[in-house]
Amino acid sequence: MTYGGSAPIYAQLVRERGDIPAEVRDTAERTLRELDRVIAPKGPYRGGQPDPGQRPLMPPLR
Template identity: 65%
Template sequence: MSSADSIEAPIYAGLVEEQGDVPAEVRRVAEEVLRDADRAVDFGAVRSSAAAR
């Protein structure tokens, strides 16, 4: 979070200080899960059939 954000949204800044940046953490975990899933499952066939429609 930038200093401009904390000036514009002091309540949010306080929550981030107390609880951490939950949206950023969720985004990081979701990206990690997608990478893991992509390595574990071959989605190529699904993407090909979806593109053919």
């Protein structure tokens, strides 16, 4: 998305300061890819059940 043809002031600002919207878009896309990698499921879905070998976060309520 460039506005150089229809908004000369935008083209001048891009020359002076860089294309900030494009940089923000690139950073947002990179962040989303990193989040997808970090929070992606590691194995088959267990329906909210913890791994059998995983220690519980809290002791059971009595």
